[in-house]
Amino acid sequence: MSTVFEFTIDAECSESWARAGTLRTPHGTIRTPIFMPVGTQATVKSVSPEELKAVGAQIILSNTYHLMLRPGSQLIDTFGGLHSFMHWDGPILTDSGGFQVWSLGHLRKLNEDGVTFKSHLDGSYHTLTPERVMQIEAEIGADIILPLDICAPYPCPPQEARKAMEQTHRWEERALIEKERQRPEQALFGIVQGAFEPELRSESARIIGSMPFTGFSIGGLSVGEPKATMWEMLRYVTPELPREKPRHLLGVGSPEDLVMGVGLGMDMFDCVLPTRVARHGGLFTRSGRISIKAARYRTATGPIEEGCDCYTCRNYSAAYVHHLLRAEEQLYYRLGTIHNLRFMLRLAAELREAIITGNYIAYRDEFLERYKPASEAVREQQREKWKAAARARQAQG
């Protein structure tokens, strides 16, 4: 396994924890820092694998929870695994399903062995144990897999946070053993938990960091806490993790998160945000997120962003993209998604370049000065809207 997965550090920032690395996997080489588009149901919503390649995607993330429920991991296995099932020949990372059990599943029943939940699709009952998750992820066949964990809510009482963390640690040890029985050639990343307690975060990173994982994912962040709290937690985590292994910030984030997270030692990022906000009309530019639905774009002859090299900006006016969204045409969702993904992947490439040339701090400061992020209030509103929409869909289903 160590011959297939190899992480080398190409450059390090002298004034922050930022580093540029190269991660070799059985399906190709990843240059870090990197953003991983999310393909929840074996497809990155509204774009094709060829379009993912074209925007510069080097690895995608898919969700074990969704795939196990539909189409089922056994079915994916009979098709030779997720790569061949979804026609994506680059690296794939699958999460463990733990987060979705907490955020989507109903009637969770947790014990030492694992967790039982009710499917959000059809109400059927399923049990996940650390061992079962390794079996499912073996059938899905991603390059990088994650172990079952418990994602504590925000806020969370310290005793509960400790209990969840310790349970997660015991589950991760079981996962390490089971993975070797299943598909030892897959790379298992350990997950750091510890909620919002500095000492728990340090402890979790120290314990998990000492186990023979190929890399580490920082879980339990971006679950509703202020951004400052999230960044504070990373300050306790990164120093405890082995320098020579890749670090993945789970479920984060926005353009500004990528820029900040890199400085706190993170190498890999994934989030539905760039694709989800695109579908709602929110498109990234160097100055911040714009709403392409706004009336001022009706007659805009230029591209969404001058100088952007994405397929959308090279071929279509902002007015046409505006028209497609107003008319609720499917091509809009694709063009918007391509633009935002390209933005994230160009940003990752520029961060890498800045680290290599010793300019990360200057790049970060310039970016953050120019980029106007969505305020906490706007983000909270959006979350509520999405939750309501998800509840409505569930009620229909």
Add this chain to the structure above:
Amino acid sequence: MSTVFEFTIDAECSESWARAGTLRTPHGTIRTPIFMPVGTQATVKSVSPEELKAVGAQIILSNTYHLMLRPGSQLIDTFGGLHSFMHWDGPILTDSGGFQVWSLGHLRKLNEDGVTFKSHLDGSYHTLTPERVMQIEAEIGADIILPLDICAPYPCPPQEARKAMEQTHRWEERALIEKERQRPEQALFGIVQGAFEPELRSESARIIGSMPFTGFSIGGLSVGEPKATMWEMLRYVTPELPREKPRHLLGVGSPEDLVMGVGLGMDMFDCVLPTRVARHGGLFTRSGRISIKAARYRTATGPIEEGCDCYTCRNYSAAYVHHLLRAEEQLYYRLGTIHNLRFMLRLAAELREAIITGNYIAYRDEFLERYKPASEAVREQQREKWKAAARARQAQG
């Protein structure tokens, strides 16, 4: 104009009215018989212009009614016309809006001058006259344009059918004059009406066929009548039209319609059916239409159709396409649409080849023997479902 638009007949069938032709337009050459994908709102639903090229599309149709309401023909004009606005550099045909006024508009008020209707989008009032339609189509800037007409319903009392036809004829004369004032370089096709009266169909074809149109569109068919009635009407129309000009069967059709229509002298076809049924899971194969949603495709490792050269069949299993539709993933709509459009365009190319090699009749009979079309009952059910969905959307809007 005659130097830009040129129609030559490359081959004719000796046992039917089928012919293979070449139509030169300012945006490229079209080999007939041809199927024209429909891009109602300046986009063929869920596919990109590059994908249209890849499936073999040589010309697309767009709807004047929809474009005039959103984004507006003047706006399209300021972007240099529809080709540049939607990033499609091949030939475009726009219809006149007449059909949609009848099928979508509310509160129509018809007089000798034109027709007033209420927009299905926002309830605003609009008036179309033969002259206004020429102005709008000049702003949209398609290669081939159609004049305002009246589409009689099915069934229709003979006196009403005659009244509508004669009104249409007078409007078409006005359109010919106005077109020369607007953009003489656009090709105006005449529309043949006459409802379901054999003598009216002959008369309309004779009158319109003698006017200086670049080609002819047969309107008012496929509005609910049995297929046999539609084919019967063409038997009265085709012999009256000049042999040396292209003939377009408006709003038709299905694979079997294409095969039959060619034998009745039609060169060009357009219809939303292949793209619309694809979005509902209906995919074309040589044996007939299948429903990819059916449980039997859950584990189907082969493509939708063995031997199909479309992007979808070359890269994805039927099981994956089935999964995407079940999960309501946007990529499904694209993959299904690409498959059906490629089916229609390969069918058109094969019909052309059969005509050129003198095998049209054999090709037609073999195709129809093998292809199981949707029954009239199924078609009627689908129409009702779509109408209900359209009403629901309208009520929401």
